[in-house]
Amino acid sequence: MKLAGQLDEIIPADALRYLSGHFDVIGDVAIISIPPELDVYRQAIAHAIQSGRRNIVTVLCRVTGSAGPARTAGYETLSGGRTVTVHREFGFAYQLDVMKVFFNPRLAGEHRRVTEQVQPGESVLIPFCGVGPFVIPAAARGATVTALEQNPEACRWLVENIRSNRVYDRVTIIHGDAFERSAYPDQFFDRAIVPTPYGRDGILELIIPMVRPGGTIHFYTFRNRRQSAQLEQEFTRKGLAVVLRHRCGNVAPSVSRWVFEMRKEG
Secondary structure: OOHHHHOOOOOOOHHHHHOOOOOEOOEEOOOOOOOHHHHHHHHHHHHHHHHHHHOOOEEEEEEEEOOOOOOEEEEEEEOOOOEEEEEEEEOOOEEEEOOOOOOOOOHHHHHHHHHHOOOOOOOHHHHHHHHOOOHHHHOOOOOOOEEEEHHHHHHHHHHHHHOOOOOHHHHHEEOOOOOOHOOOOOOOEEEEOOOOOOOOOOHHHHHHHHHHEEEEEEEEEEEOOOHHHHHHHHHHOOOEEEEEEEEEEEEOOOOOEEEEEEEOOO
């Protein structure tokens, strides 16, 4: 049963209409945004989530969006309390603390789609790598991965994850600011996977020179449909051939996350 259906005898209809019914699940932790109109029903909503998903041990309410170098959000605990969990995607396991690192379970399909393009022997660069959802599948396909992350908590969990997923010998972790050129090794990469945080599109100018001619860049950005179409022209002027422009989720009214898959021309 959908969340609204579980609550239709508890929350009056004029208030229930504010409930989106959508929530994220990371491992056994559920995360929901609750509008002010439903503040008094927070505990009932948490109970309904746990009743409908027996594996959920903690329910968090998101009170602020992801921000700062660590890209962490603010949460209020509605039920449970443990926030360290193990999230599983397509045969890989990611241990993390939801309170201390960024992780987006809605990108599971993208993690798989992009990394399935990785070929054995490739050198792959992944800034903003988090706890490894692009890193580990790419390394498992036989690539040598350079993973860069500014959040020390995310780096700590990434170390654990590359060990537990048995790709430790194919991943180099760099704790540093993705916008500092000195943080990167002096080499060319065959592929760059760039899950860009909101408003940080300037990273592309730094990444392009590090990808060899003929290499591939998977670049994520947040735009409306018209803006995303205009970006193709900008990328062409930068010497990039757009192979695919793909929308992968809404983040605000009329604003979506887009991925551009591009080949760097010689």
